[in-house]
Amino acid sequence: MRKTSLILIVVLVALASAISGILLSECGVIHLNSKKTFRLEEPLLIEGEKQNSYSLLPAGTVMYYDKSWDEGHSTYHVYFHFKGEFKSAPTGGDGISPIWLRTVESDELPKLMADYPVSRDELSTILKAKRATKQDLLQILREWKE
Structure with missing residues (x-):
């Protein structure tokens, strides 16, 4: 009985997490899409x-x-x-230009x-x-x- 209850709780938590993620994504809070x-x-x-x-x-x-x-x-x-090689130099920490x-x-x-x-x-x-x-x-x- 205790093992079945534990499995049921894990499944419900996973389902609630998935639904929360989808809702947060649809509201634009987090981005799950490409x-x-x-x-x-x-x-x-x-x-x-x-x-x-x-x-x-x-x-x-x-x-x-x-x-x-x-x-x-x-x-x-x-x-x-x-393809091939090109000349370049390391940029350090500020590589965005x-x-x-x-x-x-x-x-x-x-x-x-x-x-x-x-x-x-x-x-x-x-x-x-x-x-x-x-x-x-x-x-x-x-x-x-x-």
């Missing part, structure tokens, strides 16, 4: 440490939401596979096309995301320096 993911529908500019130094994060890249900050920006994670990521503004397209090797597909995706008109394209072509 990170929210987003697949980019347009390339994004990665701002380098040097001024006017940019790279593109291609459309189709999956970004993992981390958190939003009071200052008005959010943090995302991106995972890369890498975030870089900025943002959409390409319409007025930046001529400079981007002149300074960065944008593929036809990337350019097409950017133009579609910005809902560029034929007038916009004509303006870009007029400003294009050869």
Whole structure:
């Protein structure tokens, strides 16, 4: 009888813990689910440490939401596979050095096309995301320096 009571108590405590965890997760108190993911529908500019130094994060890249900050920006994670070796140095305890990521503004397209090797597909995706008109394209072509 005592063994049966003990098993029943353990099962009830486990069940109550599971229900509490689910309720706390649903209320947003604790996070039991995986990170929210987003697949980019347009390339994004990665701002380098040097001024006017940019790279593109291609459309189709999956970004993992981390958190939003009071200052008005959010943090995302991106995972890369890498083969080979690269030069690096240990960072010590303060290894986080975030870089900025943002959409390409319409007025930046001529400079981007002149300074960065944008593929036809990337350019097409950017133009579609910005809902560029034929007038916009004509303006870009007029400003294009050869």
